Each structure stands twice: as structure tokens, then as C-alpha cells.
Amino acid sequence: MVFIMFITISALENTISNQQESQIEQLTQGITYEVNRTVDVNVLVESYQTEILEAFSRDILTFFNGRDFSEITTEELNRLLSEYQISGIALFKDTGDDVIIEKSTSKAEVGLSTKKWGFWYTAFRQLFDDGRVTLDKGTSRESFWIGPRSKAYEQEGIFIFSYLKVPGQPYLLNLFINDKKAFNMVNDHDTNKVFAKLADGADFIDEIAIINVDAWNNRFQHENRSKLQDFTIEYGSYNSFSAEDTYYLNKAVELEVQDSLRLEFTMDNQKKCKRYTKLNDNEVLVFALNKNKQNAVRIRVVLTAICGLMSVWLLGYLIMLYNNKKFNRLLQLKKERLEVAEIYRQTVQILPSVVLRLSIVENRFIVRHCEGKALQLIGVDAQSSQGKQLDNFMPSDYISLISNHLRDIQKGQSSRFEYKFGDRIFENKIEWICDHVDDRSLDKPSNPSEVIILWNDITELRRSEDNARFMAYHDHLTGLPNRHYFKETVESYLKDCNEPLYLAFLDLDGFKNINDTAGHDVGDKLLVGVAHRLAGTLNNKSFAARMGGDEFAVLFKDVHSQNELEGILSQVKNDVCRPYHIEDHEFNIGVSIGISKAPDDGNDYVTLLKKADIAMYNMKYSGKGNHKYYEPKMSVLEENPRLR
Numbered sequence: 148m149v150f151i152m153f154i155t156i157s158a159l160e161n162t163i164s165n166q167q168e169s170q171i172e173q174l175t176q177g178i179t180y181e182v183n184r185t186v187d188v189n190v191l192v193e194s195y196q197t198e199i200l201e202a203f204s205r206d207i208l209t210f211f212n213g214r215d216f217s218e219i220t221t222e223e224l225n226r227l228l229s230e231y232q233i234s235g236i237a238l239f240k241d242t243g244d245d246v247i248i249e250k251s252t253s254k255a256e257v258g259l260s261t262k263k264w265g266f267w268y269t270a271f272r273q274l275f276d277d278g279r280v281t282l283d284k285g286t287s288r289e290s291f292w293i294g295p296r297s298k299a300y301e302q303e304g305i306f307i308f309s310y311l312k313v314p315g316q317p318y319l320l321n322l323f324i325n326d327k328k329a330f331n332m333v334n335d336h337d338t339n340k341v342f343a344k345l346a347d348g349a350d351f352i353d354e355i356a357i358i359n360v361d362a363w364n365n366r367f368q369h370e371n372r373s374k375l376q377d378f379t380i381e382y383g384s385y386n387s388f389s390a391e392d393t394y395y396l397n398k399a400v401e402l403e404v405q406d407s408l409r410l411e412f413t414m415d416n417q418k419k420c421k422r423y424t425k426l427n428d429n430e431v432l433v434f435a436l437n438k439n440k441q442n443a444v445r446i447r448v449v450l451t452a453i454c455g456l457m458s459v460w461l462l463g464y465l466i467m468l469y470n471n472k473k474f475n476r477l478l479q480l481k482k483e484r485l486e487v488a489e490i491y492r493q494t495v496q497i498l499p500s501v502v503l504r505l506s507i508v509e510n511r512f513i514v515r516h517c518e519g520k521a522l523q524l525i526g527v528d529a530q531s532s533q534g535k536q537l538d539n540f541m542p543s544d545y546i547s548l549i550s551n552h553l554r555d556i557q558k559g560q561s562s563r564f565e566y567k568f569g570d571r572i573f574e575n576k577i578e579w580i581c582d583h584v585d586d587r588s589l590d591k592p593s594n595p596s597e598v599i600i601l602w603n604d605i606t607e608l609r610r611s612e613d614n615a616r617f618m619a620y621h622d623h624l625t626g627l628p629n630r631h632y633f634k635e636t637v638e639s640y641l642k643d644c645n646e647p648l649y650l651a652f653l654d655l656d657g658f659k660n661i662n663d664t665a666g667h668d669v670g671d672k673l674l675v676g677v678a679h680r681l682a683g684t685l686n687n688k689s690f691a692a693r694m695g696g697d698e699f700a701v702l703f704k705d706v707h708s709q710n711e712l713e714g715i716l717s718q719v720k721n722d723v724c725r726p727y728h729i730e731d732h733e734f735n736i737g738v739s740i741g742i743s744k745a746p747d748d749g750n751d752y753v754t755l756l757k758k759a760d761i762a763m764y765n766m767k768y769s770g771k772g773n774h775k776y777y778e779p780k781m782s783v784l785e786e787n788p789r790l791r
Contacts, residue, residue, distance in 0.1 A: 178432060196307050197309075204322055235323050238321070246275075247261065248261070291309065308323040354383065354433075356385035358381070358431050385433065389412055391410055395423050402425045405424065406424070407424040408422075409421070421436070503600040505599075514537055525541075578599060624675065625678035628692040629692060630693075636692075649744050655697040688706060700759070723736070741761065742775070743776075
């Protein structure tokens with residue numbers, strides 16, 4: 148009996164230890180799956196919020212139509228707040244050595260300094276200086292930036308903050324919105340609730356948390372602001388802080404993914420253990436384990452076994468199995484978590500425009516499920532398509548795209564591609580279907596039998612990007628290429644072309660007098676007329692741009708002689724100088740042109756533009772209304788060519 152008892156106790160302790168380690172491994176794998184699913188949805192919802200906030204910001208900027216933002220009242224901001232149904236609007240002003248909140252719909256914010264806001268202040272400075280934020284935080288576009296989700300000053304909840312640089316003024320337009328409504332869909336199956344349920348269900352687990360190591364390190368560098376703005380604990384809860392945490396967290400991120408470190412320590416007279424597991428380059432999963440509780444489980448089970456063996460061996464064995472029910476409870480919790488994950492996955496699938504679930508049978512795609520709001524657009528009936536081959540109602544080029552992207556799927560990855568149907572553009576995400584999570588399913592099969600394809604309508608996003616790209620490279624008044632586009636084009640031709648190039652700099656004669664006497668509206672219309680005539684006169688051998696004010700520039704390529712250029716310039720002068728009829732009045736202007744030639748006058752953009760500018764002002768000094776080629780003797784005007 149003693150021998151049997153000894154063998155049984157030893158085997159039982161070993162089994163308990165192995166089961167606890169096994170449960171932690173399974174929880175780690177399941178948590179990784181859950182978090183990856185959550186991140187996909189958060190990114191999708193946040194991208195929608197980004198588009199909405201940028202559209203609202205630019206709409207408000209258009210509404211004020213160049214008005215001095217120092218004159219805008221709080222009452223006007225409150226009316227916009229009500230109209231757009233967002234959480235708040237503020238105006239940030241650059242004072243030179245600080246950026247302050249000058250006006251806000253939240254009175255508590257007015258007058259706040261942002262100088263100690265860490266990377267937020269850096270982002271504001273970049274918007275004022277360069278118009279674009281280069282930090283690796285938030286989402287940046289031209290003159291526009293959205294910071295990471297964060298808390299607001301003296302307000303409850305988490306917010307999304309956007310900042311738009313007001314052209315020509317020392318102001319940032321700040322819109323912010325509580326993201327609770329945006330994330331309602333995922334709140335019912337919140338990952339934090341799953342973590343809390345798992346920790347409560349295991350006797351020996353005190354806490355489970357996913358920690359952002361960069362944010363953890365920054366807490367000690369930006370004390371005043373980073374605690375509010377960075378999410379150190381991304382999921383779960385973590386109160387078991389110890390002096391060794393920083394060291395072990397930074398050591399953990401140097402490991403391979405899924406590898407772990409262990410730390411044994413004592414807190415409040417209790418023996419504890421921490422397990423640090425690397426999830427990705429910046430996230431570490433931490434289990435805080437209670438060694439006393441682990442030992443208590445062992446002692447309780449051992450005592451039960453001893454009592455059972457001393458009375459009736461069979462009865463003791465049954466009691467021992469009964470006490471193992473807590474480990475069975477962990478398995479039950481895992482099953483419940485997977486059920487929550489499945490509901491969550493189905494909820495997420497509501498978001499796409501179309502959902503296609505396909506079986507792969509002998510290189511044919513059979514529709515198992517089909518639904519979505521865009522089905523009517525592509526002429527597909529959801530019910531009648533069930534069980535049919537996909538090529539019965541989808542174009543052959545779309546079928547080929549799916550086949551090509553299956554190579555990525557077979558490597559255990561998801562794959563994305565864009566497809567245009569009619570006038571709409573859809574992003575397609577294709578991935579292997581994972582219906583069950585256990586040890587085997589974490590290794591993706593080499594030949595998946597079912598895939599799911601999620602269509603998301605990105606038409607407006609692409610149009611917005613195309614419009615932004617056009618605005619960045621074209622003059623907003625005339626529609627001609629702007630100075631930046633002209634510079635890139637000239638540099639490109641200088642790099643790749645071995646033929647001579649001519650660069651002409653044009654300045655309108657008499658425009659300032661018309662602009663001052665008839666008004667800026669007439670002046671703008673006249674500039675638009677000049678731009679249209681230039682575009683109509685020049686052919687594909689030329690590239691024209693508005694450089695600013697009443698100045699234009701033209702790059703002449705494939706012009707093989709000066710005589711050929713003279714003919715083109717004569718036509719340009721004739722067309723530009725014809726009378727302009729604006730608001731029942733006739734206006735006449737002239738044009739002075741300076742020309743430089745590459746490589747004779749220079750082989751870089753700055754030199755050629757400078758010498759063409761010098762030639763143009765020499766033309767103005769000598770009588771206006773004609774053109775001149777750059778000559779070295781003109782260099783006497785380089786120091787101050789614009790004094791006239």
C-alpha cells in the first residue's frame with residue numbers, strides 16, 4: 148500500500164505540473180488567435196474613422212473659405228459640433244515657442260500648452276513646418292494627421308483625434324470623436340472580457356495581460372504625457388508590477404515568436420511566477436502565476452489521494468478524479484472561449500460588402516455560402532448560387548486571380564488583391580477557413596479545402612487618394628502642374644535625356660495693375676484663361692506649370708533647333724496676349740519670357756530655373772513683351788534681379 152501510494156503521489160504531482168503547463172500553452176495559442184482577429188477588425192474600423200474625420204475636417208475648412216481662424220467664435224464651433232455629431236472641435240495655435248489650445252468646445256481645454264505632450268507636440272511641429280508627420284504613430288497624410296487612440300483631458304472614454312493644418316495660418320483644426328460607437332460591434336465580445344474570464348477560471352493564474360513594450364519603456368521617458376497617450380497594457384490587466392519587469396520584457400522581445408522566459412519571485416509573502424511569451428516584435432504576453440495556489444492544488448489532491456488509499460483504494464481513486472475537475476473546468480472555459488470567438492468571427496463578417504465561402508474540389512471553386520450588400524451590383528442571387536461553380540456567375544479573370552493567390556494561402560497566410568466591378572473597386576481578402584482551434588489547427592495544411600473571400604468596397608478611398616495625389620501635384624486655381632511637379636519632371640528629363648532641353652520662365656506684363664484695380668476675382672479668372680491658352684497652344688513636346696502668382700514655366704523637350712523653338716514661342720506670345728473678356732470688360736496683358744538651355748547653361752533644375760529667371764527680368768528691363776535667352780553677361784542681375 149505504501150509503495151503504491153508513493154508511486155501514485157509522484158505520478159499525480161507530475162501529471163498536475165504537466166497539465167498546468169499544457170493549459171498555459173493552449174491558452175497562449177488561443178489568445179494569440181483571438182488578438183489577431185481583434186486587431187483585424189480594429190484596423191478596419193479605424194481606417195473608416197480616419198476617412199470620416201479627414202472628410203469632415205476638409206469640409207469644415209471649405210466652409211470657412213479662407214477666413215481668419217482667429218475670428219472664429221466658440222459658438223460657431225459648437226454649431227459645427229452639433230451638425231457633424233462628433234465629440235469635440237478645437238483650434239490649436241502656433242505661438243512660436245509653444246502650441247496652445249486657443250478655442251475649444253470643451254472649456255477645460257482652452258489655454259492648455261502642448262509643449263510637454265511628447266510625440267504629440269513633435270507631430271504638431273511637423274504639421275506646421277513641413278505639412279506631413281513622419282512619426283511611426285497614428286496615420287499621416289498631406290497636412291493631416293490622426294494620432295493613436297487615447298484619453299482626453301478631463302473627459303471619460305477613449306477618443307480618436309485628428310489634426311488638419313490650416314493653409315497660410317498658424318492654426319491646426321482639431322476634431323475628436325469618442326470611438327465607443329465605432330467599436331460597438333466588437334464590444335459584446337471584448338478580448339479583455341475573455342482574458343478576465345480565463346484568469347478567474349484558473350486557480351493558479353492571477354492575471355493575464357498583453358504588454359506593449361515600447362509604451363512600457365516610454366513611461367519612464369515622457370512622464371507628463373505618455374501615460375495618458377500610450378496603451379501600455381493593450382489587453383487584460385496587470386497589477387503584479389516588480390522591479391525586474393522592464394529587464395524581462397525587453398529580453399522577451401529579443402526571443403523568437405512563442406518562446407518564453409520565467410521569473411520566480413516573492414510578493415506579499417506569496418511565491419509567484421511570471422511567464423513572458425513573445426507575440427510579435429513589440430508585444431509580450433504575461434501570465435502572473437501564484438505558486439502557493441499551484442502548490443495548494445497539489446497538496447489538496449495528494450491529501451485526498453492519501454485518505455482514499457487509507458480507506459478504500461477505489462474510493463480514493465474516484466475522489467482523486469473528482470478533484471481534477473478544476474482542470475476539466477479549464478478545458479470547458481477554452482471551449483466557451485472558442486464559441487465566443489466563433490460568434491465574434493461571424494459578427495466581423497457582417498462588415499464586408501460580399502462574403503464568399505468556397506470549397507476547392509478538383510481545382511474547381513464551389514460556392515458554399517454567399518451574401519453581402521454588393522451582390523445586386525454584380526448580378527448574383529445569394530440563394531441560387533449555393534452549390535454552383537463560381538465561374539457560372541463570375542468573370543474568368545476573377546477566377547484566375549483567386550487561383551494565383553492560393554499559393555499564399557497554402558503557406559498559411561492571407562492574401563489580398565483588388566478587383567474592379569463596374570465603376571466600383573473592391574479589395575478582396577482571401578484566407579483559409581479555421582473552424583476549430585486546437586494543437587493541430589495551428590499548423591495550416593498545405594492544401595486547404597475551403598477558403599473565404601471578403602470583399603470591401605474601397606472605391607471612395609481610391610478616389611480620395613487619386614484626388615489627394617492630383618491636388619499635391621497641381622495648382623488648385625488653374626489645374627496646371629505646380630512648382631513641385633515641374634521640378635520633379637525637369638529633374639527626371641535631365642537624368643534620362645541626352646538631347647538638349649529648353650526651360651522657359653514666363654511673367655505676365657500688366658497683370659498686377661489689373662489685379663489691383665479690377666479685383667482678385669478678375670485676376671484669378673485671367674490667370675485661369677492664361678493657363679487654358681498655354682495648355683491649348685503647347686503640344687506633347689512641352690510641359691507647362693504655374694510657379695505661383697502670375698509666373699509660369701515651360702519645359703521644351705524634343706525641340707531640335709532654336710528656330711523650331713522660336714516658332715513655338717511666337718505662338719505662345721500671340722495666344723497669351725490676345726484680349727481677355729471677363730465680366731463684360733476687355734483686358735490686355737503682355738508676357739516676358741526668359742529661356743535657359745541644358746546642358747549649355749546648366750545641368751540641374753535650380754541652375755536652369757535661376758538663369759531663365761534672370762533672362763526674363765533682363766527682358767522686362769529692356770522693354771517687356773518679348774523673350775530672351777540667358778547669356779553670361781546677364782549675371783550682374785543675379786544678386787537682386789527682382790528690384791524694379
